[in-house]
Amino acid sequence: MSIDKGCWAPARQVASPNHNARPEGEVSALVLHSISLPPGVFSGDAIERLFTNRLDPEAHPYFARIAGLRVSAHLLIRRNGEAVQFVPFEQRAWHAGRSRWFDGVTWREALNDFAIGIELEGDEQRPYRDAQYATLAHVVRDLLAHYPALTAERITSHARIAPLRKTDPGPAFDWAYFRQCLHREM
Structure with a gap:
């Protein structure tokens, strides 16, 4: 199994302080x-610095606006397909913010409580890379096998859970291609 103690074995581990315990321990989205x-910049260590509270607000004008944020994700998939894990999957990463989602049965709020957050290095205009889709499909296959309450139908976007605040991963993310990659992994 590629997941042990909440960590995905192929990922480089970089601990983020921006997490806490899930209220119920549930992982279902x-x-x-x-x-x-x-x-629009796809290189460097700024994302890792943001998620570990080490972003230098003087390094770029944009950083001054966000340096005080305390956010994280469970996993980042870089443009080259490298996976970096910041928070164990069993813990609550701070990625969804104010969020609401219809899970097929009921409306649920506060998705950080029960969802895994995966960041793709990219923006909403430029296509994501094949290496990212391959890594994403690989980790999702392992997550589906490890967490029985998580199903392929329970994969969603930040845009769908916070539509008035967020638009990511945006139209550049090819959901059909991702599903094909995932199907090949299964």
């Missing part, structure tokens, strides 16, 4: 996000 820091 997955939220896909996109991030680039500064916006």
Whole structure:
């Protein structure tokens, strides 16, 4: 099994302080996000610095606006397909913010309580890379096998859970292609 003690074995581990215990310990949804820091830049260590509270507000004008944020994700998938894990899956990462989602039965709020957050390095205009889809499909396959309450139908986007605040991963994310990749992994 590729998941042990909440960590995905293929990922490079970088601990974020921005997490806490899940209220019920439940993992039953997955939220896909996109991030680039500064916006539109796909290199460097700014994302890791943001998620570990080490972002230098003087390093770029945009950073001054966000340096005080205390956010994280469980996993980041870089443009080259590298996976970086910040928070064990059993813990609550701070990725969804104010959120609401219809899970097929009822409306649920506060998705951080029960969702895994995966960030894709990218933006909403430029296509994501094949290496990212391959890594995403691989980790999702392992997550589906490890967490019985998590199903492929319970994978959603930040845009769907916070539609008045967020639009990521945006139209550049190819859901059909992701599903094909996931199907090949299964």
